Amino acid sequence: MGRPPCCDKIGLKKGPWTPEEDIMLVSYIQEHGPGNWRSVPTNTGLLRCSKSCRLRWTNYLRPGIKRGNFTQQEEKMIIHLQALLGNRWAAIASYLPQRTDNDVKNYWNTHLRKKLQKGQNQDGVSLVQSVPKGQWEKRLQTDIRMAKQALSDALSVDFSTDSKDSNPSNESTYASSAENISRLLESWMKVTPKPVTASGGCGGTDHRTNSAETVTHGSFTNGGTSSSDGETTPLRQGLDSFFSFNNSSCNSSDNVSHGSVSVEERNASFMTPENVVVFHDETKPNLGDRMPLTLIEKWLLDDGLF
DNA sequence: AACGTAGACAACCGCCAAATC
């Protein structure tokens, strides 16, 4: 006998979420933290299946998600990673902490695929940094070797000892990009500022890819490139532009309410001390699950992206 | 102003591995 059913499919609502539904979901997650999605529809009264709630949260409501306005660096990174990893959008998105897999996938399908096709049709050369034919394949093979090496390296490393510096993606914190919801949250926050419990957003325990044991409170959260502080090589500065949004920790502060400021402004002011509610990225895989970002840095540097 | 079309993005569907009983 397994678990009880997730939810009956009778009378469930489908289609676009209303602001009211968003508020209900966000309020619940504020209270209990993400996870245990099965109980979300029941406890919130939402006529949505647990899966829909989870998707809505991870793809839209989760704090810190940046939507639209892909930068050139992000674009190039997606192109490179897609070439290396294929359509593994979750893996690709894990290197772009502010982006969801759905967002990356959509951007690829609506922008980059066409762009690449167009670029190749026009001059027969890939848009990716004009790497000559053949050389690109060689590079890909090299990258695969690097990935294999990285995997073996990763397997031989005890991440629990150095996760503070090398494995920050274990606990990402996010600022909301859904401004309407953020405004709603802002008013909500003013009334009931409440930290997420340990079993919830801060080092949640019920997520397969982000176990509580790997969470190191106070560590950075931006995908493996940021050191604790002070290390500002040009490379790092470049990469920091990717990840600057979430240089916060579980114990430091975070911001889920941003009023009407832009996403960038919100991200810039992400660590104000008065912020109290912290959400953690419960979906980003551990570094051990993927190629260390330093390899990506090297790879991108080789192509002169930064 | 009305209609048709294309683009962008949110949401759903179905599959699968992992977790749970």
Add this chain to the structure above:
DNA sequence: CGATTTGGCGGTTGTCTACGT
């Protein structure tokens, strides 16, 4: 250990909006 459910993922569809005619 097998049955069952959950949650994650990638592909696809649906809906909304902008633009052109």
